[in-house]
Amino acid sequence: MYHATFAYSSKINRYEGISMGWLTILPQVVAIGVVIWRKEVILALLAGIFTAEFLLLFDAANTTAALAPIETIERIVSVFESPGNTKVLMFSLIIGCLIAYMRHSGGVTALVEFMINRGVTKTKKQAGLLTFFTGIVLFVESNLSVITAGILSRGIFDKFGMSRERLAYVIDSTSAPVCILLLLNGWGAVALANMQQSGLENAESALVGSIFYNFYAWIALIIVLFTILTDKIHGPLKEYEKAMQKKIEDQQAPEFEGTKARFMVVPLISLISLIFVFMYWTGDGVIREGDGSSSILYATIISCMVAYIMMLSSKMFSHVKLVDIGFKGMNELLPLVTIVLLSLALGASLRDLGTGAFVAGLASDTLPLILIVPMLFLASSLMAFSTGTSWGTFALMIPIAVPLIQMLGLPPAFVISAVLGGGVFGDHCSPISDTTVISSVASGCDLLDHVKTQLPYALIGGVLAFITYFLVGLVII
Numbered sequence: 001m002y003h004a005t006f007a008y009s010s011k012i013n014r015y016e017g018i019s020m021g022w023l024t025i026l027p028q029v030v031a032i033g034v035v036i037w038r039k040e041v042i043l044a045l046l047a048g049i050f051t052a053e054f055l056l057l058f059d060a061a062n063t064t065a066a067l068a069p070i071e072t073i074e075r076i077v078s079v080f081e082s083p084g085n086t087k088v089l090m091f092s093l094i095i096g097c098l099i100a101y102m103r104h105s106g107g108v109t110a111l112v113e114f115m116i117n118r119g120v121t122k123t124k125k126q127a128g129l130l131t132f133f134t135g136i137v138l139f140v141e142s143n144l145s146v147i148t149a150g151i152l153s154r155g156i157f158d159k160f161g162m163s164r165e166r167l168a169y170v171i172d173s174t175s176a177p178v179c180i181l182l183l184l185n186g187w188g189a190v191a192l193a194n195m196q197q198s199g200l201e202n203a204e205s206a207l208v209g210s211i212f213y214n215f216y217a218w219i220a221l222i223i224v225l226f227t228i229l230t231d232k233i234h235g236p237l238k239e240y241e242k243a244m245q246k247k248i249e250d251q252q253a254p255e256f257e258g259t260k261a262r263f264m265v266v267p268l269i270s271l272i273s274l275i276f277v278f279m280y281w282t283g284d285g286v287i288r289e290g291d292g293s294s295s296i297l298y299a300t301i302i303s304c305m306v307a308y309i310m311m312l313s314s315k316m317f318s319h320v321k322l323v324d325i326g327f328k329g330m331n332e333l334l335p336l337v338t339i340v341l342l343s344l345a346l347g348a349s350l351r352d353l354g355t356g357a358f359v360a361g362l363a364s365d366t367l368p369l370i371l372i373v374p375m376l377f378l379a380s381s382l383m384a385f386s387t388g389t390s391w392g393t394f395a396l397m398i399p400i401a402v403p404l405i406q407m408l409g410l411p412p413a414f415v416i417s418a419v420l421g422g423g424v425f426g427d428h429c430s431p432i433s434d435t436t437v438i439s440s441v442a443s444g445c446d447l448l449d450h451v452k453t454q455l456p457y458a459l460i461g462g463v464l465a466f467i468t469y470f471l472v473g474l475v476i477i
Contacts, residue, residue, distance in 0.1 A: 024353050027052040027346070028386050041431060041447055042335070045342035049075055052349035076345045085344050087293040088434065092337045092441060093330045094300050098267060099151060099444075100329025101307035101322070105314075107263030108155040114261045115156065127156045128170060128228030135174035139182040143296055143438055144275050145175040150442025151268060163240040164445035165453045166233065172439035172454060173224045176390065176424045177217035183207060190391050191398070191420060198402035200412060209413025213472070216377075216421035216465035220428070223457055235456035240449065263314075267307040274299035336441050343432040347387050369408065370477060373418045374469040376401055380422025381429075381462060388432035390423035397423070411476055418469055425465065428458040 031048030035041060053075060054068040079085045102108055112121075121127045131153040138145040149171045157167045179187045188207065195203035227233060233241060278298050279290030304326070311317045317325075376397065384393040397419045405412050427433045431451045440447040 023055055024350075025386065026055065027350060027353070031346070035431070035448070041339055042342060045339065045346055045432065046072070049342065049346050049349050052346065052353050056349070056353060075349055076341065078348065079341055079344045084291075084293045087297045088344070089337060089341055091293070091297045091300055092340050092438070093333060094297070094304060095147065095441060096329040096331070096333035097326040098271070098300060098304045098307060098329075100325050100332070101304065101311060102151065102264045102267060103329075104325050105263035105307070105311050105317075107261060107265070107267075111261040111264045112155040112159050116159065121156050121160075124160045124162060124231055125229060127153065127160050127162070130156065131167065131170050132174055132224060132228055135171055136178050136182075138272070139178045142175040142179045142187070142435055143292065144272070145178065146171045146435065146439050147296075147442045148268065148272055149174070150439065150444075154444055161241075161244055163237070163244040164443045165237055165240040165449050168439045168443035168445050168450040169237065169454045169457065170224055170228070171442060172435060172450070173220050173428060173457065175439075176427060176435060177220045180217050180420050180424050181211055181214060181221075183211070187391075191394055191416070194394050194398040195402065195416065198399045200402045200405065202412070206412035206416050210417035210420055213414050213417035214421045215417070215468040215472075216425045216461055219461040219464050219468075220424070220458070223461055227457075235453065237453040237456075240453060263307070263310060266310060267303045270306045271299050271303040274302055333441055336437060336447060339447055340434060340437050343388055343434065343437065346432055347389060347392075350387050351392070369410075370470070370473050372404060372408070372410065373415055373473050373477070374466050376404075376415065377418040377422040377425075377466055377469055380419045381426040384423045384426025384433075385430045386426075388427070388430045388434070388436075390427040390433075393423035393426065394419060414472070414476060421465060425458065425462045429455055429462075 027048040030051045031044040034044035034047045038044070050068055050072045053071040057068055057071060079089075115121045115130075121130055131149050134149040134152060135145045138148055150167060153167055153171075154164070157164065183191070192203055192207050195206065200206060275295050276287065278295035279287045279292070281290070282294055283290030308322055308326075311322055312319060380393050380397045383396060384390050387393070398416070401415050401419050404410055405415050427435060429451075430436060431447065436451060436454075437447060440450045443450070
């Protein structure tokens with residue numbers, strides 16, 4: 001789900017919105033093929049962008065497809081034309097500095113020991129529930145939920161021998177479902193705005209009613225909670241759990257004795273509280289209308305300053321040492337930041353190629369009435385997976401869903417829930433979604449490992465949701 005916007009001033013921009021039929025999904029096919037072949041996300045994203053730019057040039061008049069390498073570079077550069085994109089990239093780097101400060105100060109270890117000694121997290125189940133409910137409480141912003149729950153729970157999961165991939169799954173599959181169910185946030189504002197612009201009467205009632213019918217979101221949360229309570233894991237995640245102990249020994253940075261939990265608690269509280277402050281400020285007094293990317297960036301920078309001052313004042317670290325720690329922390333996240341950059345570029349290329357419009361059109365073909373809502377869910381899922389943006393999916397699919405409601409007399413809440421739930425499902429499965437990438441950053445695991453281990457759980461939820469839409473449709477349509 002991208003909060004940022006895309007900007008691209010290249011000469012091929014005048015071809016925005018073109019549709020080349022099934023060729024519009026070729027970039028994703030190429031990218032997935034490269035991932036399977038080389039197990040390399042960055043190369044796969046570059047191949048996907050190149051393919052999309054080649055198709056755009058091939059379709060354009062008076063241009064040559066030989067310029068595809070140049071247009072690929074220009075497309076990546078154009079990401080920085082959007083302030084929102086640039087803020088996301090800056091935040092993705094600077095959060096590495098904050099995490100490094102918390103780790104090297106010994107605050108992570110001290111907080112874990114404190115919580116265990118106080119009985120807050122004595123078992124794996126309690127550790128998982130802490131992470132789960134942290135994500136629920138911070139429903140106002142999905143990335144805030146992911147970041148806070150991930151940073152807070154890293155050390156706790158390590159202590160109980162639970163893999164970082166499991167942590168990434170829990171925080172990723174909690175944040176977006178909660179945000180789309182508790183709609184007093186940006187997610188609700190975006191969905192409502194699209195519904196009103198599409199001419200849906202009583203849009204507020206339909207949006208509230210969609211909460212009950214948003215089957216994927218409910219199922220995803222139930223699966224996460226079941227996994228936590230039973231400690232049963234399935235699929236590729238089993239292998240990562242077995243290898244967890246060695247992985248932690250290899251990655252863990254040296255800790256320092258004599259530190260206190262406050263070295264993690266104070267910067268973390270600063271981060272959370274300042275995000276709310278800046279959301280309120282940028283939203284002119286309305287938190288849900290605040291600028292998420294700006295708020296997170298500002299809060300992260302100030303929290304880094306708080307951690308820096310605390311560590312410098314402790315006399316255990318010099319300025320030079322802290323600068324070194326900060327840059328090493330950012331360097332650790334550089335590969336993931338590159339993935340975010342290329343994901344933004346690929347999303348923009350796919351938008352200009354017309355991929356979203358083509359996938360959306362699949363749902364508008366002649367279908368039996370009973371299949372329209374399940375197919376809307378499927379089309380929304382495919383679009384979100386292809387483009388990596390659930391909000392963009394809402395913007396394209398709601399204008400398709402509203403006329404179906406008006407012409408066919410379908411229940412508004414039922415139809416809208418399929419679009420919203422499908423957007424979240426596809427986002428969960430997509431390796432180019434910023435929520436997927438940031439979940440990897442916050443938990444400290446490899447992006448491909450996170451995608452591979454979360455996919456079985458997401459697919460189960462998606463299949464169950466699709467079936468449920470069909471069965472419920474038999475009753476209410």
